[in-house]
Amino acid sequence: MKTNPFGQQGWTPDRIENLKGKTYVVTGANTGAGFEASKILLRKGAAVIMLNRSEQKSEAAIAELKEELGANTKVSFTKMDLSDLSSVRKAAEHLNQNVPKMDALLCNAAIAQVPKQTFTADGFESQLGVNHYGHFLLCGMLFEKLESSQGRIVVVGSEGYKMGLKTMQFDDMNWDHNYHPMNTYCHSKLAQIMFAYELQDRIKTANQQVQVYVCHPGASATSLIKNSGSLKDRILFGLMSLTPLVQSAQKGAYPEVMCATEITANLNQKAYYGPTGTMQWTGPVGECKLEPHAQDKAVAVKLWSVSEKETDFKWND
Numbered sequence: 542m543k544t545n546p547f548g549q550q551g552w553t554p555d556r557i558e559n560l561k562g563k564t565y566v567v568t569g570a571n572t573g574a575g576f577e578a579s580k581i582l583l584r585k586g587a588a589v590i591m592l593n594r595s596e597q598k599s600e601a602a603i604a605e606l607k608e609e610l611g612a613n614t615k616v617s618f619t620k621m622d623l624s625d626l627s628s629v630r631k632a633a634e635h636l637n638q639n640v641p642k643m644d645a646l647l648c649n650a651a652i653a654q655v656p657k658q659t660f661t662a663d664g665f666e667s668q669l670g671v672n673h674y675g676h677f678l679l680c681g682m683l684f685e686k687l688e689s690s691q692g693r694i695v696v697v698g699s700e701g702y703k704m705g706l707k708t709m710q711f712d713d714m715n716w717d718h719n720y721h722p723m724n725t726y727c728h729s730k731l732a733q734i735m736f737a738y739e740l741q742d743r744i745k746t747a748n749q750q751v752q753v754y755v756c757h758p759g760a761s762a763t764s765l766i767k768n769s770g771s772l773k774d775r776i777l778f779g780l781m782s783l784t785p786l787v788q789s790a791q792k793g794a795y796p797e798v799m800c801a802t803e804i805t806a807n808l809n810q811k812a813y814y815g816p817t818g819t820m821q822w823t824g825p826v827g828e829c830k831l832e833p834h835a836q837d838k839a840v841a842v843k844l845w846s847v848s849e850k851e852t853d854f855k856w857n858d
């Protein structure tokens with residue numbers, strides 16, 4: 542294991558000095574790690590635009606943030622449902638027209654361990670549709686804005702990428718034959734990670750500037766399983782959350798905030814950042830071990846073309 546460049550305690554938000562004048566866009570920011578990431582960014586003076594699916598939950602989250610950080614806190618909300626590509630398009634168009642500069646897009650939102658095969662509005666298996674295809678389209682549509690801002694894309698992955706199939710199931714992306722709540726979630730998180738590393742290569746080839754980072758929150762006490770998992774998984778994760786195997790949602794937010802803001806240390810885009818303690822579930826934030834299948838070039842290239850076709854979005858058009 543490499544020595545942690547941020548010291549024994551790992552990366553913490555104390556490293557951020559001042560984010561005044563910077564704008565961050567965070568998907569799924571009304572709760573969990575996205576909410577905590579937004580709070581850290583706002584506390585340092587940044588503006589945060591939340592891309593959430595629920596108006597009601599967004600208003601409650603904004604009220605809570607303003608209560609804690611002050612009425613002038615620069616937090617706003619744009620409605621976006623990742624399970625409906627027309628909603629993603631609409632939100633991205635709105636941001637492109639109304640946000641002059643975007644310092645980073647944090648692809649944080651997700652659903653997980655959905656008990657039964659369900660579909661998005663566009664007919665995709667829901668976890669792949671929300672977690673990967675929705676973000677693929679969003680990143681593509683906001684790319685020019687991020688490029689002109691010399692901004693970053695942060696992809697929030699999961700240790701789940703190394704569970705399940707460990708590759709893309711190209712002959713059955715909707716899992717019609719072998720749907721499994723966990724394996725299918727892992728498939729979607731692996732897709733997100735593979736997309737990120739492939740995007741880095743394409744940016745380099747095109748001589749563009751956007752930096753893309755990949756991280757994960759370890760095991761964090763958020764509403765992820767409570768929101769989309771089965772009763773059994775909710776009880777299991779609830780019990781686990783009472784043990785030191787699970788950390789706070791705030792700690793779970795550190796890796797994505799680090800990837801969005803760290804400027805002094807030279808972060809490595811090909812790395813994978815997150816908690817470095819027990820099983821990489823908790824502990825000091827730093828560089829984690831990455832399994833080679835996450836950077837399988839042939840699979841990533843094929844995933845890219847499948848994603849362009851399914852979302853009907855060509856990156857360079």
Ligand SMILES: NC(=O)c1ccc[n+]([C@@H]2O[C@H](COP(=O)([O-])OP(=O)(O)OC[C@H]3O[C@@H](n4cnc5c(N)ncnc54)[C@H](OP(=O)(O)O)[C@@H]3O)[C@@H](O)[C@H]2O)c1
Nearest residue numbers: 569573574594622623624649650651699760761763764765
């Ligand atoms: N918590 C963990 O232990 C853990 C472990 C590994 C990876 N992760 C990853 O960490 C990230 C953050 O998750 P979390 O743990 O903080 O979960 P969370 O508390 O459930 O937050 C997820 C967020 O995503 C939003 N979301 C879900 N479906 C959406 C959709 N269709 N359109 C727009 N937003 C949607 C949720 O909105 P609603 O409130 O409306 O549902 C919520 O704001 C995810 O990428 C997850 O895969 C978490």
